[in-house]
Amino acid sequence: MALQQDIKVAVDAVVFGYESKGNLSVLLIRRGVDPFKNTWALPGGLVLEHESLEAAVKRELKEETGVTMDYLEQLYTFGKPKRDPRNRVVSVSYFGLVRPNHFKIKADTDADEAKWFPVNDLPKLAFDHKTIFNTAEKRLKGKLLYQPIGFDLLSAEFPFSDLEHLYATILGQDIDRRNFRKKIMSFGFVEETNKIQQVRSGRPAKLFKFNKQKYDALLDNGFYFDIKFV
């Protein structure tokens, strides 16, 4: 390894938030340091010497926003030479999906402020973070169509309508309630409980739960989850 190389390795996280019947949002920080001081950016930062990439992204996310996540999926690695005006930085990006209200967000290291922004009303972003965000959004939507990643976002027991709203919100389209329900139920990884929702208004709903065993078994065989929109 005679070659001289001075490239830094960073990680960035695109964390989407979805709250029951809410909108889809992304978690951003306002940078407290130059470059791009005071500009909004994705949480992230340099990888430590003996830290895995995944550990790094979780650590940065926690430090900068207070959000802790079990699972972030690797998205893409951005490495164009001029991404960062200082050194050359290669960024390995990750994305994930959480319920914002589960966290009290608070800025810390290198960030002046952390905040959720609706995905269709983003501020100007630092570096090439808009590109990273776009890549993540596309992947999120695509993934939802062949893997129900949405279950982490629902309570352990949820009314069926929560699932409908989740899909409709993330994909930004309306779905046919009857057909959606038939299809989901046909997969067998959502099961009815015998509990009833505490009513908000209207008819009380049965609660459902997610059967992870059946879901994992299906995933192994590869299934395609085609949803029809109206």
Added chain:
Amino acid sequence: MALQQDIKVAVDAVVFGYESKGNLSVLLIRRGVDPFKNTWALPGGLVLEHESLEAAVKRELKEETGVTMDYLEQLYTFGKPKRDPRNRVVSVSYFGLVRPNHFKIKADTDADEAKWFPVNDLPKLAFDHKTIFNTAEKRLKGKLLYQPIGFDLLSAEFPFSDLEHLYATILGQDIDRRNFRKKIMSFGFVEETNKIQQVRSGRPAKLFKFNKQKYDALLDNGFYFDIKFV
């Protein structure tokens, strides 16, 4: 950027080869330097200071094997702390698909030898390259099901049976010729020419060509390319 970090950034390429009615193979090099001297490995190496990741992987591939490629798709970034026994190295991996006979392969920098290996008869690989290979193979098969990436592998004008063999080989399964043909033709991105194949044996075949415009248009709208195996 006060932080000290000494991580190197490398790229590795998983290049699959498919030849008409041949087998699926991967391009490997035999390492000429330590560590893992004389062990087979994926072509790859460190990224140069002012070089994009994609340029780096193409350059390394060319240097080590003589193979030049227009398009390699980013696969995954491997960054566990102990991947490389020397420094810490983060590897951005790429994969692609070519016709081996189009190239005269020849080893050069850091490689003693470059050679195609059938995918189901690989030697022991250096570093975590087996993991990288497995990831690539899975992605290749998955991708073929929803995006006909196979067209680069066929002549500009090809008999339909070439397409059948391509799919059957990469996916490792037999397909129903009639149904496969109907399905492909229904998409509209394969068009009949009025030319006839120079005969090898048996009945001469009509030649077909690929309509990239129609294909790209379809891709934008997202289509799923479900193939039934016998």
Added chain:
DNA sequence: CCAAAAGTGTTCCACCTACACCCATGG
């Protein structure tokens, strides 16, 4: 009794599946 959301069934149609024989050529 009105508002709000949950729950539910059927018909039609498109597409997928299974399946086997004849065709055109070269040797």
Added chain:
DNA sequence: CCATGGGTGTAGGTGGAACACTTTTGG
């Protein structure tokens, strides 16, 4: 005329799509 691969149609079944009214509760 034989071997080799190319080319083709149909019938039955499955599953997706479209579609609207009734139920249960709270206010």
